Amino acid sequence: MGIKIKLFATFREGRGKVVEMDYIPGMTGQDVIDHLGITASEIAAIIVDGVDGKVDAMLTVHIKKDGYLAIFPPVAGG
Amino acid sequence: MFGYMGKILRINLTTGVITKEDLDFELAKKFIGGRGLGTKIFSDEVDPKVDPFASENKIIFINGPLTGTATPTGGRYMVVTKSPLTGTIASSNSGGEWGAYLKYAGYDAVIVEGKANLPVYINIENDKVEILPALDIWGKYTSITSAMLKEKHPDSKVLTIGPAGEKLSQMAAIMNENDRTAGRSGVGAVMGSKNLKAITVSGNQKPVIAKPDGLKAVTKECRSLIKENGVTGEGLPTYGTAVLVNIINEHGVYPVNNFQTGGDPNAEAVSGETLTEKYLLKRNPCHHCPIGCGRWVKSEKHPDGIGGPEYETLWVFAGDLGINDMEIVIDANFWCNELGIDTISAGATLAAAMELYQRGYITDEMLDDDVILKFGNADSVIHWLKKMGNREGFGDMLARGSYRLADFYGVPEYSMSVKKQDLPAYDPRGIQGMGLQYATSNRGGCHVRGYLISPEILGLPEKLDRFELAGKPTWVKIFQDLTAVIDSSGLCLFTSFALGAQQYADMLNETLGTDWSAEELLLAGERIWNLEKLFNLEAGILPEEDTLPPRFLEEEMPDGPTKGWVHKLDEMLPLYYAERGWDEDGIPTEERLIALGLL
Known part of the structure; x- marks a missing residue:
């Protein structure tokens, strides 16, 4: 089983809505965005296994087996 | 006088007297314009205890000093009156072109007083101002009204109410250019109570800018910042x-489902990505706006397109009703615009009615037809929306808003509102600062009095822990004060995703010849906030109304990433009052009011 990465807004361009990756013990969000060709500075918000926080900190969190990420570029509204 | 046009138009519909008064420049500088100056003029002239539908209530249409200038998004106007929905001060903002055209006609504001005997509209063409009969457009939908008035006044921009405003629905909106809306707090019903259907405006004047070259340079800088920003660009x-x-x-x-849960696995069907991919025809920007967030979208029923929908509208006619159908959302947006009704309150009232049905307070027998108000029943949305806007049958109950509806059944706790105004699309249990903002907003439940979603969810200007309480009262106060400044300047709140207080001070200073610092401008925002609070206290709004519906304070979020959380208002509210220099009951202190120049 692998992990699921949900992508939104412009991050979908050329990547699609959902990307699946094989799970590797100890893998982090940084490993995921490296694989996707996304840099930390392009990310405005990230959720790892249901938890959000500052982007830099969340990229160091170990992802659970069968876990998921949601990654967003700068978006807003109201 | 720079920036402002220097003239206020006063129109008494009872007597038919029209006067043109000089703007008090010193007063204007103290309260900036728009929401701030409008509230100052209104609270000086109107008894806060006035019945919102009495002829003694007034309604003010007022620009900011940057409205009608070349500044980015400089085209917004504010409607200030006493709200029939909340009983608080109402200041409802709209974009489009109408505000800029009022400025081009030579006026900073229009103050409408009294009540006409028969339906009328006001036509403004530079110095020519006339009150004209509106019997032919009374009862008409907003787009038909606009088209008929455009035939008579082809160079004008049209502001109008729809049937909901004529019939005094507490959630009636004011529409301009068909799809721009002063949506909240029932301001359209105040127009309706005065038998005022519309205001058409045109002109060919321009404000005199204090430092044209300086404003040009600042505008260029601000436009660059907006273009380079990931959100606004x-x-x-x-x-x-x-x-x-x-x-x-x-x-x-x-x-x-009326805030019973906080997530929908099928929300993608009504997302921005889906809207862009399948429904978007073109962007639909407001006056001088480099952002252009407005949409022009098509659907099966509207192949030529309509303006909208915004996020709040998508949520309230989808997730909040347990439905996920973009076609229905677009059609609901269309009917809200035609009826002249606030999309948030309209959808939220349907959601409250559906929960009342779910819990047995509303039964099949109470409805005057067989279209059931039930979560997930897509057929009910447009059906009951039309009846709400036209106040037909059970729609008359719905037209009063969710609070009055639920209160009628003895269970106001099923209205997800603050001070009787329906909450927007963010559950406060998982956004603690936003919940504090909802509870303390001077116009009741509202997201655009301090958009704490920016730091708590979107990471702008920095990511805050959305569950953390520490520091949030300070953030809420700063956001509320800065928002009051932007609302008073004539610009769009969305510029604040890219600009800071210094840029707003620079634009105002170059336009007006003033020398505001960013700190002084924020102090003006705080002055405006306190002035609104004073009006509400004198209007009889009680300190204990600074609260949230019990669902958020007592019921844990049942599932999802916010599972287990309630809102912790009690822990933050005293700190917020202290941050504002108010006493423990939330009453502004004499010391603070003196410091703000309000005593």
């Missing part, structure tokens, strides 16, 4: 505000 232009559906949903704060 790419996210909003590409997807509109609808882009929020997914990010709010993924954080578990996207209200579903």
Whole structure:
């Protein structure tokens, strides 16, 4: 089983809505965005296994087996 | 006098007397314009205890000093009156072109007083101002009204109410250019109570700028900042505000079924990405707006397109009703515009009615036809929306808003509102600062009095822990004060995703010849906030109304990334009052009011 990465807004361009990756013990969000060709500075918000926080900190969190990420570029509204 | 046009138009519909008064420049500088100056004029002239539908209530249409200038988004106007929905001060903002045209006609504000005997509209063409009969347009939908008035006044921009405003629905809106809306707090019903259907405006004057070269340079800088910013330069232009559906949903704060849960696995169907991919025809920007978040979308029923929908509208006619059908959302948006009704309150009232049905307070027998108000029943949305806007049958009950509806059944706790105004699309249990903002907003439940979603969810200007309480009262106060400044300047709040207080001070200073610092401008925002609070206290709004519906304070979020959380208002409210220099009951202190120049 692998992990699921949900992508939104412009991050979908050329990547699609959902990307699946094989799970590797100890893998982090940084490993995921490296694989996707996304840099930390392009990310405005990230959720790892249901938890959000500052982007830099969340990229160091170990992802659970069968876990998921949601990654967003700068978006807003109201 | 620079920036302002220097003239206020006063129109008494009872007597028919029209006067043109000089703007008090010193007063204008103290309260900036728009929301601030409008509230100052209104609270000086109107008894806060006035019945909102009495002829003694007034309604003020007022620009900011940057409205009608070349500044980015400089085209917004504010409607200030006493709200028939909340009983508080109402200041409802709209974009489009109408505000700029009022300035081009030579006026900073129009104050409408009294009540006409028969339906009328006001036509303003530079110095020519006339009150004209409106019997032929009374009862008409807003787009038909606009088209008929455009035939008579082809160079004008049209502001109008629809049937909901004529019939005094507490959630009636004011529409301009068909799809721009002063939506909240029932301001359209105040127009209706005065038998005022519309205001047409045109002109060919321009404000005199204090330092034209300086303003040109600052405007260029601000436009660059907006273009280079990821939100205002790419996210909003590409997807509109609808882009929020997914990010709010993924954080578990996207209200579903009248805020009973905080997430919808099928929200993608009404997301900004889906709207852009399948429904978007073109962008639909407001006056001088480099962002262009406005949408022009098609659907099966509207193949030529309509304006909208915004995020709040998508949520309230989808997740909040347990439905996920973009075709229905677009059609509901169309009917709200035609009826002249606030999309948030309209949808939220349907959601409250559906929960009342779910819990047995509303039964099949109470409805005057067989279309059941039930979560997930897509057929009910447009059916009951039309009856609400036209006040037909049970729709008359709905037209009063969710609070009055639920209160009628003895269970006001099923209205997700603050001070009787329906909450927008963010569950406060998972956004603690936003919940504090809801509870303390001077116009009741509202997201655009201090958009704490920016730091708590979107990471702008920095990411805050959305569950953390420490520091949030300070953030709420700063956001509320800065928002009051922007609302008073004539610019769009969305510029604040890219600009800071210093840029607003620079634009105002170059326009007006003033020398505001960023700190002084924020102090003006605080002055405006306190002035609104004073009006509300004198109007009889009680300190204990600074609260949230019990659902958020007592019921844990049942599932998703916000599971287990309630809102901790009690822990933050005293700190917020202290931050504002108010006493423990939330009453502004004499010391603070003197410091703000309000005593």
